[in-house]
Amino acid sequence: MSTYKLTYFDMRGRAECSRLLFTYAGVGFEDVRLTGDQWGALKPSTPWGQVPILEVDGEVLAQSNTIARFLGRKFQLCGESDWEAAKCDEYVDATNDLFEQWAKFVFFEQDPVKKAALRETFVTTLAPKCLEVLEAIKQKNGGDFLVGKVLTWADINIADKLQILEDTVKADILRDYPGLAKFKAVVFAVPKLKEYIEKTAYSYKAMMPEAERHIDYSE
Amino acid sequence: MSTYKLTYFDMRGRAECSRLLFTYAGVGFEDVRLTGDQWGALKPSTPWGQVPILEVDGEVLAQSNTIARFLGRKFQLCGESDWEAAKCDEYVDATNDLFEQWAKFVFFEQDPVKKAALRETFVTTLAPKCLEVLEAIKQKNGGDFLVGKVLTWADINIADKLQILEDTVKADILRDYPGLAKFKAVVFAVPKLKEYIEKTAYSYKAMMPEAERHIDYSE
Structure with a gap:
């Protein structure tokens, strides 16, 4: 059984798909959410100076879509052909x-x-x-x-x-x-995704500048 | 045996990796290279308004990396795990x-x-x-x-x-x-790639504005 550690910021962004994949598959993972200071310290040691990164038994994989596709394959979520x-x-x-x-x-x-x-x-x-x-x-x-x-x-x-x-x-x-x-x-x-989403309940709205949260594009 | 048709412009760009993959695998494909007028006519019928597209037995696949990865998998070029x-x-x-x-x-x-x-x-x-x-x-x-x-x-x-x-x-x-x-x-x-590259011998330089071809960044 592999051990997984997913490192990103404390937001959905480029890591949420992978978090949802772990959740759906029922596979445990360490969900590391960096503060800005922690990121500054970690950045030089990441392969491409970016997060998310996924560590699988200590080996590092980078690039958000690469990580999600890899988990998709591990968890049989890449379709049937x-x-x-x-x-x-x-x-x-x-x-x-x-x-x-x-x-x-x-x-x-x-x-x-x-x-x-x-x-x-x-x-x-x-x-x-x-x-x-x-x-x-x-x-x-x-x-x-x-x-x-x-x-x-x-x-x-x-x-x-x-x-x-x-x-x-x-x-x-x-x-x-x-x-x-x-x-x-x-x-x-x-069910598993519903429970996770209700539990996390964070919203991108919180990331938006205050002024923009209220822009209303509805007709 | 599938039939393949790869459609792009007459340049390397986002299709060349797939052309090289066909060449390496020794698998025949129709190498459609659009003129500007042809592209204008074709664009509305492409899935996302973009090329390259790959048709496999008439079914369309879009996105250059998706196409190349698909061919990589077909031709056993995705590594050993x-x-x-x-x-x-x-x-x-x-x-x-x-x-x-x-x-x-x-x-x-x-x-x-x-x-x-x-x-x-x-x-x-x-x-x-x-x-x-x-x-x-x-x-x-x-x-x-x-x-x-x-x-x-x-x-x-x-x-x-x-x-x-x-x-x-x-x-x-x-x-x-x-x-x-x-x-x-x-x-x-x-060998197969060498032969193809020598035969095509087109260069990105031909795409560059005349003035830029001569910029020399060497110290």
Whole structure:
């Protein structure tokens, strides 16, 4: 039995998918949540100067999607064929592209006017384009999930992302995507995940600058 | 026997790793290279409005790393264990992070002063930081490759990236990284790959604005 230690900050961010995968699989792990000072001390010893990192019996693995995919494989959550494993990868990668754009206005852009403009483009153009594709994928696949007939790590990854969009961009962002809204509800209703989510109950809203928490993009 | 059709532009870019994987495996594929007009016509029918896409017996797979990883798995180029497959993913993802920065000054930034500044930071800080880590990985792993004892899709992916850095950033960018220089040479000396590279012989230099081809960052 391997021992696992997952190190990240005390937020959902790039580690939450892996925490949810451990939770779903019922596999114990050390959930290290760094303070800023601890991160400063740890950073030079990480492989690429980044977290999350996963230690498996002392060996280090870096890169958030790499870690989640590895756990997906360990816990039989990569679908039922090489093709389904690849579709998991595709959907995770494509939604990561959207989150690169998300990070620009949430974290990187400091100028408030440019920040608001990036956010506006995200809400009116980028997010709808991606969500439309995902909605069609969900409808076409039928059943409860995005890939094949069983829960995959891509479902958990993307349900978490949809939650982040609701929490940080627009509470009713899934209003026009009934398939995705139901999909997220089904994934988060899986008993072990439901219990974990209720217990942690932290929200991205807490990370947002006070002024932005109240921006209302609803019509 | 599956039929494969890989669609991208007539450049290396995000498809070359997959072309090299087909070549190495000796598996035939239709190598579709779009003109700008063809791309305009095709774009609306692609899953995410992007290329490359890979069609496998008519089913479409998108996202360049997803495609390359899928081919890596088909052609037994994902290492010899789940851990080695994950290390392949980590090294590809981490070097992708570097190429996000590369794309900023090669493609996205239009202001020539900002472009030059981004390039300078890339050459003096970002690339060395990444190459140092890769060099240490190569030295620690011993042998010819980055992961374990056999050639993987990560080796092909990263050898291609190193070539791109030499072609577009600085011809002697690997001067201080003897392990990586040797690694690239070994991968590209694999007979099937060598023959393909000599035959295609296209260079990223041809994509660069004329003025930039002659920038010399060597001391």
